[in-house]
Amino acid sequence: MGVRVKPSIFVGRFIVLAFAFFCLIAVVNIFPLSKVMTVQAAVGRIAPRNPQTINMGENTPKQNSTQTTVGSDFIGNKFELADLRNLYLAPIDKQKIWAMVRKKARSQQKRVLVTGGAGFVGSHLVDRLMLMGEYVICIDNYFTGRRSNVEHWEGHPNFELVRHDVEYEYTAEVDQIYHLACPASPPHYQYNPIKTLKTSSLGTINMLELAKKVKARFLLTSTSEVYGDPEVHPQKEEYWGHVNPIGPRACYDEGKRVAETLTYAYHRHDNVDVRVARIFNTFGPRMNENDGRVVSNFILQALKNEPITIYGSGTQTRSFQYVHDLVDGLMALMNNEFKLPVNLGNPDEYTIAQFAEYIRNEINKNSIIKNLNATEDDPQRRQPDITRAKNEIHWQPAFTVKQGIQETVEYFKINLPSL
Numbered sequence: 001m002g003v004r005v006k007p008s009i010f011v012g013r014f015i016v017l018a019f020a021f022f023c024l025i026a027v028v029n030i031f032p033l034s035k036v037m038t039v040q041a042a043v044g045r046i047a048p049r050n051p052q053t054i055n056m057g058e059n060t061p062k063q064n065s066t067q068t069t070v071g072s073d074f075i076g077n078k079f080e081l082a083d084l085r086n087l088y089l090a091p092i093d094k095q096k097i098w099a100m101v102r103k104k105a106r107s108q109q110k111r112v113l114v115t116g117g118a119g120f121v122g123s124h125l126v127d128r129l130m131l132m133g134e135y136v137i138c139i140d141n142y143f144t145g146r147r148s149n150v151e152h153w154e155g156h157p158n159f160e161l162v163r164h165d166v167e168y169e170y171t172a173e174v175d176q177i178y179h180l181a182c183p184a185s186p187p188h189y190q191y192n193p194i195k196t197l198k199t200s201s202l203g204t205i206n207m208l209e210l211a212k213k214v215k216a217r218f219l220l221t222s223t224s225e226v227y228g229d230p231e232v233h234p235q236k237e238e239y240w241g242h243v244n245p246i247g248p249r250a251c252y253d254e255g256k257r258v259a260e261t262l263t264y265a266y267h268r269h270d271n272v273d274v275r276v277a278r279i280f281n282t283f284g285p286r287m288n289e290n291d292g293r294v295v296s297n298f299i300l301q302a303l304k305n306e307p308i309t310i311y312g313s314g315t316q317t318r319s320f321q322y323v324h325d326l327v328d329g330l331m332a333l334m335n336n337e338f339k340l341p342v343n344l345g346n347p348d349e350y351t352i353a354q355f356a357e358y359i360r361n362e363i364n365k366n367s368i369i370k371n372l373n374a375t376e377d378d379p380q381r382r383q384p385d386i387t388r389a390k391n392e393i394h395w396q397p398a399f400t401v402k403q404g405i406q407e408t409v410e411y412f413k414i415n416l417p418s419l
């Protein structure tokens with residue numbers, strides 16, 4: 001005798017199956033396979049040790065994109081990357097570089113002061129301003145800056161190079177001041193903490209006094225280090241930070257915090273027109289061989305077949321931006337009316353251990369990775385929230401970390417004959 005199945009059981013099974021199917025569709029929609037794969041591909045990629053700590057951020061450049069230009073038509077600082085590379089990849093042809101400078105009538109030309117203009121970031125900013133046809137005064141005390149970074153402009157009628165320490169007063173008739181002068185790498189700023197504090201405090205007062213006197217617009221390059229070892233993640237500009245005021249990093253962190261305080265005090269009290277950029281970890285060509293920051297250290301260690309040195313466990317995170325993006329951000333901020341601090345960084349976040357593996361995979365698969373002692377007060381997580389930059393100054397990074405690393409490796413290979 002055949003078994004008769006009750007119709008109600010059919011209906012029950014159908015409901016259960018339909019529900020399971022509905023759940024499957026919902027899960028696939030919430031976690032699309034393509035999204036998971038993009039994140040893994042993006043890290044090169046290496047499966048995150050603890051996926052919870054990594055958040056690529058929705059504002060990172062598309063991971064397969066390759067930039068061929070820098071800047072924007074709106075600001076007037078757009079150039080072919082291939083042309084810009086002539087300025088830092090040897091051999092440097094001065095005549096070829098000068099021929100790229102745009103002609104500007106004297107009345108249209110801005111007079112721009114860049115403090116720390118011979119440094120890593122400063123020299124790229126000087127390049128862009130010079131190519132645009134502005135009149136540029138570059139001052140530097142050469143503590144970490146190098147004359148060779150800007151020597152291709154020496155003798156140009158639009159360019160002045162002045163050896164000067166911002167700790168002391170300086171006067172020039174200018175329209176804009178980009179105030180970058182300060183050692184930025186932890187070993188360099190900790191080398192003489194009193195000097196670092198004087199540079200950030202007295203140096204900023206001197207430049208704000210100048211801005212007040214000549215009615216120049218003043219842009220301070222502050223840092224993500226004002227957030228200290230942050231308790232919120234990612235970091236928004238509204239966050240007041242978590243800084244140890246007596247630790248080894250305080251000379252820089254607190255120095256930049258007081259520089260920000262001074263900037264807004266001059267704005268409120270003396271009506272100085274101010275801008276503040278909080279710069280997150282940045283890398284690229286013209287980093288010093290002895291800079292000591294993680295990107296140049298890891299690249300050079302891999303190229304030299306030396307162990308890649310991770311300070312501590314490597315679970316701390318950083319988010320890295322390519323220097324041309326930063327220069328675009330600084331110029332977008334300077335040429336905008338927005339006056340509150342703005343984060344400039346690429347939200348592409350890595351644990352330092354992941355980043356070491358990434359560099360090893362990209363540059364030298366035989367490299368050994370070695371863990372050394374952690375440094376004191378090392379921030380554990382850092383990633384910029386760049387919503388404000390996007391909304392207010394219409395800027396976001398365009399270079400992937402991958403392309404930036406390739407460009408930086410090329411720079412070191414060409415410019416360091418010892419490699």
Ligand SMILES: O=c1ccn([C@@H]2O[C@H](COP(=O)(O)OP(=O)(O)O[C@H]3OC[C@@H](O)[C@H](O)[C@H]3O)[C@@H](O)[C@H]2O)c(=O)[nH]1
Nearest residue numbers: 184186223224280281293294297309310311316352378
């Ligand atoms: O060889 C190294 C160098 C660094 N590191 C680690 O890599 C991380 C990043 O260190 P870096 O020295 O590159 O830079 P930090 O993030 O500590 O400070 C930077 O912050 C933002 C900027 O304003 C400054 O450029 C700088 O102060 C840290 O956790 C550090 O301990 C290594 O593991 N190995």
